[in-house]
Amino acid sequence: MIELIVSDMDGTLLNEKMKVSEINAKAIKEAMKQGIHFMVATGRGFTEAKPLLEEVDINCSFITLNGAQVYNEEGHVIQNIGIGKKTVHEIVSEIKKRGLYCEMTTSDGIYSDNKAKRIESVASLLYETNPDTTYKMAVVLAAARLEIMNINYVEDYEQLVHDESIEILKIITFSDDGRKVLGPLSEELEKSGNLAITASFVNNIEINNINAQKGIALEEAAKKLNIPLENIMTLGDNFNDVSMLKVAGYSFAMENAEEEVKTYAKYRTTSNNNHGVAHAIKLALDDNLASAKAPEVIKSTKQKN
Structure with missing residues (x-):
């Protein structure tokens, strides 16, 4: 039943x-x-x-x-259930070393350090999941969606790492090259043993506390x-x-x-x-x-x- x-x-x-x-x-x-x-x-x-x-x-x-x-x-x-700040610093360093864009979801909302990349990541998702939509239209739709979503922007994620009042709950990173780029990154991050690495689409990986x-x-x-x-x-x-x-x-x-x-x-x-x-x-x-x-x-x- x-x-x-x-x-x-x-x-x-x-x-x-x-x-x-x-x-x-x-x-x-x-x-x-x-x-x-x-x-x-x-x-x-x-x-x-x-x-x-x-x-x-x-x-x-x-x-x-x-x-x-x-x-x-x-x-x-x-x-x-958040990710330790030291671990967050290490994750972001590994992501940036590969030239990838990432976002953070925290106890204070969603944070991005690049509005253009934020729009691009949403546009890619809309484009891949809706074959009738051109990429140009996907960008327009993404920008419109972002206007009604509560997104916070920072110049550097280290601001969040050093802010004791904010707990970092998830990090998501993107690559249009999919598993070819994200697979090796996942393997590197999994070595810590305290992270859960999953994916919701082929162009991303989502990083959480193992619990x-x-x-x-x-x-x-x-x-x-x-x-x-x-x-x-x-x-x-x-x-x-x-x-x-x-x-x-x-x-x-x-x-x-x-x-x-x-x-x-x-x-x-x-x-x-x-x-x-x-x-x-x-x-x-x-x-x-x-x-x-x-x-x-x-x-x-x-x-x-």
């Missing part, structure tokens, strides 16, 4: 327009009417995530920043709600979703999910552009999960969180 549904956002709940479709919203509301809890688990920060759910009149709790922060339905922070993972945060939330893990349904598409796909009794991978990520899910659903969340919820509510059963596959020997 499913008592809690937990969905990723980008590539899962959101379509290529970065919106929650009416069909997905309707399915979520129907599940909630039946007494099923709904929660979002995302790599986004709260101020980036909540407005997209408010647009479709859904109020829920959030696991944000891959598990570094958890918010209740009233929008209050109930958990913070800031969606699966860990979900387990804690489940305990507070007194819901067994076997009664939880999770949906995701990328490597930052693996930890929650692994712990849930009902785990769904999107049709558009990374192939390795699919190996961690028990079930399959349609793509994020074809209302995959709604499709999965309908199968679950209609007790028709057999039709979504994933084929037997050999799990990769390299575990990714």
